[in-house]
Amino acid sequence: MSADWHSLTSDLVPLALVVALSPFSVIPPVLLVLHSKRPRSTGLTFMLGWLVGLAASTEVFVLLPRLIGGSDEGPQAGAAWARVGLGAVLIAYSVQRWLTRHQASESPKWLNSLSKVTPVAAAGIGFILPLVNPKFLIVNAAAGLVIASSGTPVPWLWLVGYSILAGSTVLVPILAYAAAPERFDPMLAKVKLWLDRHHAPLTAVICLIVGVVLLFQGIRAL
Secondary structure (H helix, E strand, O other), rough: OHHHHHHHHHHHHHHHHHHHHHHHHHHHHHHHHHHHHHHHHHHHHHHHHHHHHHHHHHHHHHHHHOOOOOOOOHHHHHHHHHHHHHHHHHHHHHHHHHOOHHOOOOOOHHHHHHOOOHHHHHHHHHHHHHHOOOOHHHHHHHHHHHHHOOOOHHHHHHHHHHHHHHOOHHHHHHHHHHHHHHHHHHHHHHHHHHHHHHHHHHHHHHHHHHHHHHHHHHHHHH
């Protein structure tokens, strides 16, 4: 049981880190709590929508093997090939991102518009953003197949754990700001400034490291 727990954890953590460490995860909550007219309520509803979006897109692939009636070997092979493919894509993307790092000096302009949304709209945006990001969809699909192929009796527990870890870089700044806004305001402003300057090379390095890990794990599981 402990070996299975360790194996499943080592498979899911790198996938969750791809989502958690992406600037696409880090920048929106920082913008919301820095510039929104109602930062606390807007940030909290965005956080809830984000977690539900992550969990929903992953749950689809937890249930998919069972819905199509595949064998136990099917999900296992699918999860292994998903990691191999995702690892290769992330490595290629990291090279491309590194070579073009000087062309991206700040975060995308559309992200800055998040500061104008209402709490209700923030919940919807938080839910939709993980669903429209192709990288997140691929990663969540791989995570869902890993959970499905593990044979765990409590797949929902792993789904919740994966979603919380993947969404941790959204949870932490929003909950920290909700608890002590005066203390974390200057810190979040510095984080945003740093991300604006370094998000491209940061993304490249993270994708390369996680891509190598996933490629190794996928090949080992085949």
